[in-house]
Amino acid sequence: QSVLTQPPSVSAAPGQKVTISCSGSSSNIGKIYVSWYQQLPGTAPKLLIYDNDQRPSGIPDRFSGSKSGTSATLGITGLQTGDEADYYCGTWDSSLSAYVFGTGTKVTVL
């Protein structure tokens, strides 16, 4: 059972915007940077956002991250069919002394 909670699914039409929440606690999101991963069907996860809001080289600025208190949010603007994937948040939990992932959110482009 994950300590980081995400909505099971979100959906929107092409070109629209979606946001995915990641809710944690003072021992994880409230204390440490958050990262986000995109997992396309049948592939390995890919780093989208690190240190709450930083994009690795090659990640388009349609993807953005933010953090406030014990929650983090991933935003995707200009939604494309190629964005259909599972998205996971992740961070370190100081109480567990372990890296923890969110429950995952499936993005569907209508």
Next chain:
Amino acid sequence: QVQLQESGPGLVKPSETLSLTCTVSGDSMSTHYWSWIRQPPGKGLEWIGYIYYSGTSKYNPSLKSRVTISMDTSKNQFSLRLSSVTAADSAVYYCAREYCNNTSCYFFDYWGQGTLVTVSS
């Protein structure tokens, strides 16, 4: 370009030990932390643990009693051993490069393609 590739048996019998190796190319293993992550079919991601070139390792408390991660820098490889496996250990196992300091870890920037391990008699 950093690349990671998992290898090992795809089928393990219950109560036996699962052994996987990750071969790293394009990077020196002495500058990063190296991790294993798994994903049961249709489920989410679970961090198993990491190893640093100094030999320091850290494991998920839920698996700690059964896990060993080791490293062979001469071969640019690191390995996972998970003992006393059950069907619940059936999953895709990924190796990844992890950014950490001596107190916390932050993200995984390079991943292997993953290898499916099924525990069954």
